[in-house]
Amino acid sequence: MFDFRSDTVTKPTQAMRAFMMEAEVGDDVYEDDPTLKRLEKHVAHLTGFEDALFVLSGTMGNQLAIMCHTQKGDGVLMHANAHVNRYEVGAISLLSSVYPQLVYNDSGYLSKDDLDKYRGMDNIHFPRISCVVVENALGDGRVVSIKDMDDIIHQAHSDGYKVHMDGARLFNAHITLNAPLKDVISQADSLMFCLSKGLGAPIGSMLCGSKRLIAQARRYRKMLGGGIRQGGILAAAGLYALEHHVERLIEDHHRANLIAQHLVQSGYEVLLTHRDINMVYFKLQPHHNEKQWLHDARDFDVLLSPSTQGWLRLVTHLDINDEAIMRFIQFINAQKQLD
Ligand SMILES: Cc1ncc(COP(=O)(O)O)c(C=O)c1O
Structure with a gap:
């Protein structure tokens, strides 16, 4: 069968499996798995963030970011089509106790102009917006231009919000935009991208951010049952994917x-x-x-x-x-x- 349902259905290649077999491992809850460390360091360097964390799924990465960026009762601003809103089981309400402040517009994704409406809303009647979620590539197969992304992130920062980028298919956007990865990421405060979609790894996503954010996310990941022991086997697949499956x-x-x-x-x-x-x-x-x-x-x-x-x-x-x-x-x- 040729499975066209999703890019999540890929099976690890023989070469990727061989690389996984050879991985040096340790116990990552003790933070001594050398292959996981290598992957996290490599990804931080690649994306320009201070630090990175291997997580079990894109959903886990998005949720950890929101847990880190928000306080209970805050609002999270995003387009109603965002994966975080539509397909993550409403987790932000449970895990972060935050309110999804949803934007509906014709374009189907958040733009700088959408933020205008919320600027005067910092009063007792409304949740305090602390975080904006953007996506690139969009889950519907489109890519947001670098200018549009820069504009929205810049505006969000001026308005005092943190920005989390859901880059489940970041590398597809990077290839389409034909621009350096760091330009695609723009000034986002945190980024999640998936190893297990187009990049072909069997499991895993990366959460990137400041050292402080990643240290906090590491604790939250453990809290959610995501403490990974000999994760080097999985990290090896990620390293292999980043080296061989991007171009x-x-x-x-x-x-x-x-x-x-x-x-x-x-x-x-x-x-x-x-x-x-x-x-x-x-x-x-x-x-x-x-x-x-x-x-x-x-x-x-x-x-x-x-x-x-x-x-x-x-x-x-x-x-x-x-x-x-x-x-x-x-x-x-x-x-x-x-x-
Ligand atoms: C845009 C987007 N974000 C996040 C995710 C979540 O990834 P995962 O299925 O690994 O939880 C997906 C999955 O399809 C996605 O398309």
Whole structure:
């Protein structure tokens, strides 16, 4: 099966597994796992933050950041579409006892202008906003420009807020923007990025921030049951991914382009405004029956998730090679013959 459901489905390559096998390990709760230390140091250097922490998932990294940036009763400002708001089980309310101050706008992501509305709200009636959450790449396949991100972060800082960047797919944004990683991160106060999506590691994300923030996050991580013992085996996968799987993301973006082009040529509606990274959003044609279409796709070894609000999402990644693209194209062509 060629699994186009998500870039989280990748399996570690043989080379990554071999590298993991060789990892030197220790007990990270005692902070003496040398491979984890190496990864954290490497990531801090790469991203320009003082320190970094290996965490078990993107959700854990986002939640730890918010725990560190806020006090009970604060407001966290973010677009309603943010992963932190929509897909993290409402955890900020439970773990940080904070109020999600949600922005709704046409663009679907937070911009500098959205902050204007909240500037006069620092009074007894409203939660005190202490943290803003931004995302890049966005979960819907778009990338925010460096200028827009700089503008919002600068404004948030002027307004006295900390900024956390959810960069689950930071490296996809970095490749698309063709800009230094530090420019993509801008002046965010903390950053989470995932090793286990496009980068192809089996588990893990990184939280980056000041030494103080990371020391606090390390305590909170332990509190949540995330104290990692011989984590060097996992850290080795992260080190391997950062060394070998960043530049190749361009191939995923290119393959997603090929698929988008073929879908358009074959009469499907493709959400071209959301074609920045490794995701393709498209609609079936009116005469298609989705259940049947997805079933027929499986006969071509093509696996896709059901649609959300009419849009199917297809994701390319490390395990989607040229053969997978060929199979998808063959399937679309076979469907055309049936029409
Ligand atoms: C934008 C974004 N942030 C955070 C996450 C959370 O990552 P995880 O699934 O590792 O918790 C995801 C996962 O898909 C995501 O797309």
